[in-house]
Amino acid sequence: GNHSYYLNDFLNYRNPYEKWLKGKLEKILSFVLPKRREIEHLRGGWCWFSWHRKVVAFVLDYLKANPSFIKRFDYTSCCDELFFHTLLYPHLQELDIMSNNSLRYIEWNPKRMTNTLPLILENTEYNDIMQSDAIFCRKIDPNLSKELIINIKKQIQ
Numbered sequence: 001g002n003h004s005y006y007l008n009d010f011l012n013y014r015n016p017y018e019k020w021l022k023g024k025l026e027k028i029l030s031f032v033l034p035k036r037r038e039i040e041h042l043r044g045g046w047c048w049f050s051w052h053r054k055v056v057a058f059v060l061d062y063l064k065a066n067p068s069f070i071k072r073f074d075y076t077s078c079c080d081e082l083f084f085h086t087l088l089y090p091h092l093q094e095l096d097i098m099s100n101n102s103l104r105y106i107e108w109n110p111k112r113m114t115n116t117l118p119l120i121l122e123n124t125e126y127n128d129i130m131q132s133d134a135i136f137c138r139k140i141d142p143n144l145s146k147e148l149i150i151n152i153k154k155q156i157q
Contacts, residue, residue, distance in 0.1 A: 039072060043085040046102045048138060055088070055095050062087060105134035123147040130155065 051059075063070055069087065073079040092099050105128070107119035114120070120141045121129070126148055129137055140149065 037072070039076075039082070039086060041086065041089065042082060043089040044078070044081045045085040045099075046104075046106075047080050048104050048106070048136075049084075049102050052096075055097065058091065058095055059084070059087065101133060103134055104136040104138050105129045105132045106138045120144050121148055123151060126151050 073083050076082065088095065088097060089099075091097070105121070105125075107121065107125060107128075108117060110117075110119040112119075112124060116139070118139050119125070120139050121137055122145055129148075129152070137152075142149075
């Protein structure tokens with residue numbers, strides 16, 4: 001649950017030994033440490049977003065006035081995908097936040113075979129990118145996306 005402790009910042013889950021050790025330590029901590037309070041109204045989403053000044057000012061003011069909000073996310077799994085969304089969700093309307101559009105073209109459900117997600121964009125995605133409302137693209141590779149980069153540059157010049 002979201003009241004558990006996670007050691008993601010200390011141990012590398014990609015290293016098999018550290019992954020094993022991390023799992024054992026987290027299990028021990030779940031018995032030894034007191035249960036933490038649940039994070040209320042937990043929300044998750046993109047790690048890629050753009051903010052206008054009103055949102056930046058709101059976040060900075062909120063965090064200054066509520067330092068415990070930051071502290072509660074210590075030792076929390078995937079906090080980069082939870083922190084800002086949880087903080088901002090109750091204020092979407094007053095801050096004019098478009099919650100369903102990150103302004104980025106990111107392909108999580110590719111139409112072609114891939115070894116990575118999100119998809120490394122190539123020229124085959126050019127039309128989809130141009131027809132989207134996105135002003136940014138993710139994920140671009142200097143070599144694999146070379147033709148796409150050239151065509152996008154032609155479009156914006």
